[in-house]
Amino acid sequence: MRSRLFGCHRSCTRKPQLPKHKMPPKSPPKKSASSTKSSGKPPKKPPSAKLSKAEKEKLQKEEEERKLKEEEEARKKAEEEERERLEKERIEREERERLEREEHERHDMEMADLNAVLDNVDSAINSQEEQRRANAKWERYMKCDGSPDPTVTQDINTYMSLWREDKDNSEIKTVLQDSRQLLALIGELEFLMSDTPEGELSESDLGRYRQTIRDLQELLSYKLDEATVDMLKKATAEADIESGNLQKVSKLDDIIVMLWANLNKNPRFKSFEFPGEGFTFELPKPLATADVGIRVIKTAFDHLSPHCRTFYPRKKKVDKSAAPEEEEEKKEEEDTKDGEEGEKEGEDEEKPLDADDEDAKSVASGRKSTTSAAGSTREKEEGENEGKEGEEKGEAEEGEEKEGEGEDKKPTTAEAEEEEELLELDEDVIDLRQFSPLGGVMYMELLQLPPQPVTARGWSIVEVVDENLRRIPYPGEPEDLKKLGATLTLATPAEEKPVAKEASQAQMLLEGPPKDGAAKEGAEGEGEQPAQPEGEAAPPAPVQPTYITPPVGVTIKLPSTVAFYEEPQPARWSWSGKHWRLDGFTDIKYDEENKTLSFKTNTFGLLTVIQDSHLNMPFQSWEIRPRGNNAALFTIIAAIVELEIEIKDDKCCLSQPEDTPELDHLRKKWMAPKDLVKALRAAGVNIFPEPDSSKFVSMTKKDEEAEMLTYRCMAMTLPAFAFSWSKWNAEAGEDRIVMQAAEHLEDEPVNEDDWCCYVQSVRRAKKLKINEFSEEFSVDHAEGSELRSNMYHMLTDSASEKARERIQAANFRFLHCAGELIRATRLFTYS
Template identity: 40%
Template sequence: MPPKQGSAGKKKLSKAEKEKLKAEEEERKAQEEEEARIKAEEEEKKRKEREKLEQAEQRKQQNAEKENRRMEMLALVDIQEKNKSMLNELHGERRKKSKWARYMRCDGSPDPTVPGEINTYINLRLEDPEHNDIDSVLKQSELDINLINELDFLLEDTPPEDMNAEEVDRLRLTPLQKLYHDARNTREDLQRLIQTKLDAATVKILQQATDLCDSETFNLHYLKKNEEICLCIWGNLSKNPRIKSFEFQEKGYQFDIPRILTLSDVGFRILFTKYDHYSTTCKTYYPRKKKKEEPEVVEEVKPDEEEEKKDDDTEKDKDADAEGGDGDDDKEDTEDLMAMLRQMKGEAPPEDEVKEEEEEKVEDVEEFEDPITPEPPEWEDFDEDEDVVDLRANHVLGGVFHFNLMSLPPQPKTVNNWTITRVVDPPVIDYVDYVADNMNPALNKEGQSPTQDKDKQAETKRDEKPQIGVTMKLPEDCLFTEEPQIARWDEAKKHWRQDGFTDFSFNEETRVFSFKTSYFGTMALLQDAHINMPFQSWEIRPHRKNAAVFTIIAAIIEIEIEIQDAMCCLSKPDDKPELEHLKKKWMTPKDLIKSLRAVGINVFPADDSAKYVSIQNKDEIVGSRPLDKHPVLEEWCYEQMALVASGVAFSWSKWNSDTPDKEKILFQGSEALQDEPLLEEDWSLFLMTKRRSMKLKMTEFDDGYDEELAEGTEFRSNLYHLLLENVSAEAKERIKDSDYQFVDCVQQLLSATKILTYA
């Protein structure tokens, strides 16, 4: 019978055996932990080495990109500097020839930049009463206007470095400031001269009213004009109470004549001028930057306090040294000593040090320095009466017209063989004060006091002053795309006002505008300066080498500008007769911009236009100022577009306005060597930032935004080098052969329209 299995059958371990097993188990665990630690250290070391290699490779790639960008940007800058140098040389030579031609001119006209000549000219004109007839005044006014235009051109065309420094100390001004100071004074003197002479001619006509009167109506009806000025005068000689109104049919200007004026010795003068010498004197004409708040002044530390502070710092340094604060210095000294010993023994430095040295060498790559971006300016609001016109938001269109009420002077009398004429010296117009009763709060709508008796109502009605109704045909050479506004000049406060006008009416087909005015005086028609902004789309497409066509579809009108070498012209629209005098007229970009603004086509945003135009999505408006594109980046883009405009077409992209990032500009581009419109599939989408330019895989018609590169392409540092890599050899040759004047012309138009921000 086998023995029973029980506790007695187990071999009981001794205490020594248990301790031995325990020690073995602890040793095994320690060995496993050590192996795990070593393995973890090796893995950590490998990870760090891998990260270092990845970082080093990343640094190499970044430095390679920096080096490539630096080389490309320097090459681009070199091209632009050469073009700029040739332009400066060309314009410098042109200015020299112009100055010499001005000096050699022998037509009797003074040089407006020489104070002695221009002052003598003005004084002689003012002291010459023999040439106050309207024919002489109109003829001489042409010269005066040309002198003003010459001054304006010189102010815009002369660079600061070309200023003559003579006599600058007299006013303690810089040469540029002196030029502006003298030119402004001369311009104002010439403007007063023109108006003084026109007033003198008006007085002379009024003095001869009976000799010049109409044989049918026995009233004065006089009109004389040249290209810039039209003088219309109506004189009430017959005092016929049945006359209710009069019209100058040659000008399309009709005005009411109240009963009180039909019985008075008065005359009406309507003086039309294509120029506007008033708006430039108004404070709302120029943008005004907000003044930056001055930083708070930091209180200076007294010498005693500085010494105390130094003592405290010294004590702190001593304490740190006592606590072993110089450990870092000792470590550096030890590392230097070990490196010196290795060098003496001829040993190679450890791999880690070699890698660190390589990394340090990689970091020494010089990067291209981008220009400093100026802070975006903030523009002041004009806190004026709501009736005061803001000339930043509105433009005077079609010049100004003076609607004046004057007293008729005594007419010449013939006694026997003598003609007696009253002579007024100086010849000054005697203006009649007339303010409509509706501007007098003491009177009710009927023009009479409620307390008056009925017996006096008839007499009061005879003396009432109603508003003057005016009907005028808009100027034939100005495009009004909406009903014009009317304003009057306040000479005392130097601004345009819109109060005192009622009963507006506008017939778009006949271009006839009607209103009623409570005042006589200087008036002008206004139009919204930003009515054509923002633009719906734009495109610039090559015609051939050094030729392109620039199209803008604005909010109201579509225009097309042809570009050829240094000149450009308006070629479309074809359905606007008001623009026929401008079409196919070749001029410089500056002159074209002025001409288009003068006729009512303003597609050229001002510095502060963002105040008046919503140019981005509403979600991106910061405060009261819409989000512009980065100014430096935007200007770079225009410059590089201009460089390739002979062989590459560009167009707007919806993604540009949908992208909230101001440092990303998107547009469409395509090679275009044939003079024909491009198809939708010809266009590619391009993205430009301050550091990179790339061709994107996505298209204009994709549903979502993606910055993935197009297949087979790489990003480059700038648009110019990117496009040179993606165009044919023929397009590349055309681009490289582009004339610098053509490049400058394209750049001026792109920069003036700011299409990348305002479309």
């Protein structure tokens, strides 16, 4: 029953089965005619079929015709391209020739126009300066304040004699008050010598002014010594209650006198700091028990460095023997250059686009030929000692010339002579062309105390001694130090580090005489006489005792008005050599956070702190842009610091950086460009190269004539144009000056898209096709621009009417101030 049910169920649900049969095989799809045509290839014949000879020849002929057709088309295309290239070159050549011809026609006229503009500014400035000097001279003549005229010998001699003989006013306060007038007289003479145009002061007047300055400096030193003696005589009465020693500080303006007298003679004395003056000294034990005093005079001025032989730039001299030959060579070069110029007039097609290259090179080569035999001469020092040194050097040079007679000698170049001069200097001697003393000078001296008054039974007894200030040389003779009560330590032979012969004598005293064998060996090795027997041996020479003079510790608080961008170095003055030296210091430590410099020295004397003068060179970039009428903003990003200098009329001031407290005393202080240069250098920020700075810093050598012409043109167009540094200046060569310029009439930063590159050479100026973002440098001029003889006409001719009006209406004082500041930085050479 169940099977039926299930079977019925299956029969009802099973699908009907179709009869099984085989399907026919699928035939491959046939290619349509359209697909065959689209492929572009003839249908392949079955492999059994072969091409006939006629068919092969036909196919080969068709292939050759196709190749010939392609070659003909390529030839026609190349010919067309060549015709286009030649046509383009012809158009460019004709355009270039037209521009050069036009520039050549108006070159003399444009240069005459530029010289007239510059002469007007120079004459106006010269007239103003002459009037200022005349007014100052009249005001000095009419001055009735009792101060003498330092230029009148009789007046200044009377002033110095009266002050030297005045013994009643020897107090330190009175001396400092009187020194204010003396320093003003020195400053007046220095300003007079620097402000007077070259040639207006005779050599005799200059020598007389320099001698007057030295006499005034000597008088100031004499009066300070006199006041110091007066204070030391009263040391006991003015001693400090706690320490029992004299501790006195007197200061006025640029002079600070610190005096300490060892009245207590406490052997446990370690160090003393003058409160508020940032000067700490640590005496060694022998001096802590001696009748000595310490005087420190800090001055904000430096009267010593001008006496160094390395203070002034080394002057170059021309070898007279080589001068005639160079003149002949120069004439020949000029003749050949004239001939070449005549030939080049007919060869304009082969002349390069930058036509001023050859002119610039010829000018540069002519200028180099006149300076190639230039030599350097040592700066003559003043005084009798310097004259003797000059005579000795002259005799030595004459001796060298005599020794070299008969030999073929080439003229010595300036570089070789300067190197020989530098080799004569000791390695510890400071070259003031490379380094600068900063923060003034410190006179630290060890003094002998005069006898102090003794009070007994109502009487004050004082020993009368010499009134002069007695300085103690340190290290000095042990007998002199013992007289002061100093307890010196005897040095051992090992500490003395004597020579070999002295060491053997000391060893004989300590260990006994050497053995006979050793004595014989030593005698034979030294080539001396044979050793004598013991009975006949001479007694050894007595060894002189040697005492140790330990160093003095000094800690200086660096001035708050000087920025130090590297670890400063202490230096001491050498009276014999008249120069600063680096030796004599140990344990030098610089605390940058507290701005203190500590060291140990074995000598007393004159100290200063030096820093490299070229830390901020070369510059990374610069920009100068106008800020309205007769105003501009000058930005220089130097190697370490970024500065902003504002220019307004004939004054300028430092406005940035604001995060350098050492420059707070200069910020927003308007002054003349010369005064700003001097103030920034004194503050440790030197962005003003000297003529010989190229020896100490990498630079981009540029043609001096083209460089100075560019500076003048920049200043004349600054009222309406902004200028900036260009990276192509370093790649343009010596004869080209490359910069960025843009017309700018608003007091806001210049838009980057407004800058254009310009080039100035000795011959002409032009606008370049490249910009600051181009891949490579090119001297091609910009399309639509013209060639001009100078940047002044290049910019003014393309300027707007408003820009021209602003340039013409500019004040000549502003133009001169801007030009003087730009020339002082030498932007194109040191950036």
